[in-house]
Amino acid sequence: AQTVTQSQPEMSVQEAETVTLSCTYDTSESNYYLFWYKQPPSRQMILVIRQEAYKQQNATENRFSVNFQKAAKSFSLKISDSQLGDTAMYFCAFMFRTSNTGKLIFGQGTTLQVKP
Amino acid sequence: NAGVMQNPRHLVRRRGQEARLRCSPMKGHSHVYWYRQLPEEGLKFMVYLQKENIIDESGMPKERFSAEFPKEGPSILRIQQVVRGDSAAYFCASSPGGSGEQYFGPGTRLTVT
Numbered sequence: 001a002q003t004v005t006q007s008q009p010e011m012s013v014q015e016a017e018t019v020t021l022s023c024t025y026d027t028s029e030s031n032y033y034l035f036w037y038k039q040p041p042s043r044q045m046i047l048v049i050r051q052e053a054y055k056q057q058n059a060t061e062n063r064f065s066v067n068f069q070k071a072a073k074s075f076s077l078k079i080s081d082s083q084l085g086d087t088a089m090y091f092c093a094f095m096f097r098t099s100n101t102g103k104l105i106f107g108q109g110t111t112l113q114v115k116p
Numbered sequence: 117n118a119g120v121m122q123n124p125r126h127l128v129r130r131r132g133q134e135a136r137l138r139c140s141p142m143k144g145h146s147h148v149y150w151y152r153q154l155p156e157e158g159l160k161f162m163v164y165l166q167k168e169n170i171i172d173e174s175g176m177p178k179e180r181f182s183a184e185f186p187k188e189g190p191s192i193l194r195i196q197q198v199v200r201g202d203s204a205a206y207f208c209a210s211s212p213g214g215s216g217e218q219y220f221g222p223g224t225r226l227t228v229t
Contacts, residue, residue, distance in 0.1 A: 043223055045159070045209075045220035045223075101171065102211065104149070109158050
């Protein structure tokens with residue numbers, strides 16, 4: 001079975017600094033998606049960034065970027081110029097690309113606190 | 117374009133009652149997913165539906181839980197004879213196809229007293 005592991009339950013960063021959240025996953029498949037979702041105190045799940053496994057280039061969305069290491073099955077999220085509004089729980093998630101199931105498999109989450 | 121709608125946002129039920137959670141997907145989306153989030157945990161997949169069909173219910177408890185997505189109207193997650201362990205946040209997500217980004221609703225927080 002596919003698993004997603006986030007080994008950092010909690011992290012903190014000073015405002016304007018950079019922080020990296022770790023995620024590893026386990027799969028024997030080669031065609032899949034990886035996602036980072038953000039869950040602020042409002043509990044709304046917000047898509048931060050998406051990576052397709054067949055693409056070698058790391059995805060970037062403004063201050064958010066990923067380091068996708070397919071051979072190592074690693075998918076870390078880098079947040080640059082951290083802002084107070086980035087305070088949230090962050091979830092890494094995996095999805096098969098070719099299956100008809102479409103389900104997301106989530107990690108346990110990392111709580112990020114941005115300090116002023 | 118309105119996002120995924122869920123109601124109610126908060127639901128309190130006594131043990132043994134039924135809970136009905138509703139989800140209206142984004143306009144143009146015909147794929148709906150339900151997830152459950154227990155306190156301090158990640159989301160766990162429950163069921164994946166398309167209009168009038170259950171595609172994958174591998175995450176649904178075998179008893180008391182059911183889901184539907186009728187031709188007209190919202191998707192419904194029904195929990196019969198609720199127990200305290202059902203207390204959780206239930207999230208619905210939708211997508212235009214069977215893979216790719218899923219867009220989440222605000223969730224329904226179920227409390228069983």
